[in-house]
Amino acid sequence: MKPSVQPVTTPHDVRRFIDVPWHIAALTAAPQWAPPLRQTVRDALDVRRNPFYRTASIALWIAERDGRPVGRIAAIENAAHNEFHGDTTGFFGFFECADDPEAATALVDAAADWLGERGLTSIQGPMSPSTNYETGLLVDGFEHPAVFMTPWNPPYYATLLEQAGMSKAKDLLAYQLTFGAAGLQLPDKFAKVADRVRADQRVTFRDIDLNHFERELATCWDIYNAAWERNWGYAPMTRDEFAHMAGELRLLVLPQFAFVAHVGDNPAAFILVVPDYNVVLRRIVNGRLFPTGAFRLLMARNRLRSGRVMALGVKREYRSTGLSALLMHEVIRRANAYGVTVAEASWILEDNALMNRPLVAMGAKEYRRWRIYEKAT
CATH class of the missing domain: 3.40.630.30 (Gcn5-related N-acetyltransferase (GNAT))
Structure with missing residues (x-):
């Protein structure tokens, strides 16, 4: 059975969206992963209280297979970014997924389609929800524990995004x-x-x-x-x-x-x-x-x-x-x-x-x- 990708439309859906990482075994079983504070994620998604959303819009989706959550993604239109840079870039963030290429591709497609419908010509990320917050997908150094306010993900995440048609835009480094x-x-x-x-x-x-x-x-x-x-x-x-x-x-x-x-x-x-x-x-x-x-x-x-x-x-x-x-x-x-x-x-x-x-x-x-x-x- 193919995975289903459903938009987040209610407060209950938002709670389910925030809860997705705890359903990804590759995260919860990894000693390097630090569980995010639910309140911090909720604030980063709060279109009413977070001033970021005065010049930005966001849409959320959850992927399910056999009735169980297997992934999530957000699409972000950051009008301030595009006005400053003079471009038409859209963004995705808050990406988490089981090792399920079908689900990952469906999530990326949902985000890309939403951005395309708004006149944006490319999708870039992960940015959750911008470069001023948690940014990037870990591609090297998986053995090291995540440090405060930096993302950790298992190695297969990169393969999922590449199979969904994405390629490198830029790398970000950490020094010890x-x-x-x-x-x-x-x-x-x-x-x-x-x-x-x-x-x-x-x-x-x-x-x-x-x-x-x-x-x-x-x-x-x-x-x-x-x-x-x-x-x-x-x-x-x-x-x-x-x-x-x-x-x-x-x-x-x-x-x-x-x-x-x-x-x-x-x-x-x-x-x-x-x-x-x-x-x-x-x-x-x-x-x-x-x-x-x-x-x-x-x-x-x-x-x-x-x-x-x-x-x-x-x-x-x-x-x-x-x-x-x-x-x-x-x-x-x-x-x-x-x-x-x-x-x-x-x-x-x-x-x-x-x-x-x-x-x-x-x-x-x-x-x-x-x-x-x-x-x-």
Whole structure:
């Protein structure tokens, strides 16, 4: 019997859509997988409350075989992305599937058809729901546990998408950063640059003050737009969307690992490193915050000694000054002082030489890779 693909139309359907990963044995049996928080997925799909959907539309489908869910997919029209880039690209995300090529192809076709009917000429993803959220399909490094807010999937997912007619658009990289005496070391050349920048340009670092959240939000949003706007796949974020995402992370951030670099009086860069809460999420097997999940996360915040470099943005006018080297020097210093053992830097575009070369020079190892797929609608 062929799989059936049904659109999600009711709140009950949304709950079933969120529940699909727990029906995929290749996920639930894998120690590398961290069950997503159901509330986080629900928020990412919430067209009424999430500001992303003020300029975007989404449609959802669930695939079933013999009455049991075997997969899901979302199709996303991101008007802000297409207006900024001047193209007609549609997106898919939230893709999960059993090793069922018929079901996967039917899901991709449903998403592509929906986007094509809206005048979009290609489909690209996974983006759940944009590059500002979970992005990419893991294609290398399956043996490593997923780090906070990064996707993990079994190897057969790539085959499913390729059999559905999709091909590579771009790869995203993750580097493993180790700290301590035998960990990352800034090469002499970079260390000299960092020292010169600190002396010549009056560079100072300031921890983000969560007691002045609105002020800090405005500073980081300005740097974000200036630092990322020319990146491949950049999806503009309104201030409301940026504030919504920052509000979700507010209680999880350690202030000493969320800091702004000033050149003189001017905010020039910011960096955000978050603890790897997946260490805790793997123990919240049902993905529910309550009754004890939220308490576990907050209690772990100051105990975790692994993390993820989620964002490192430098305004374009400061990129040739060596400020990036100084930022990495400061991250290493703070990580060693705090007792961090390991962290991941992700996602980094495979052709972003300004980020990849310094990381390799410091001894960071590429250890995971995600792929963005695309095809014509």
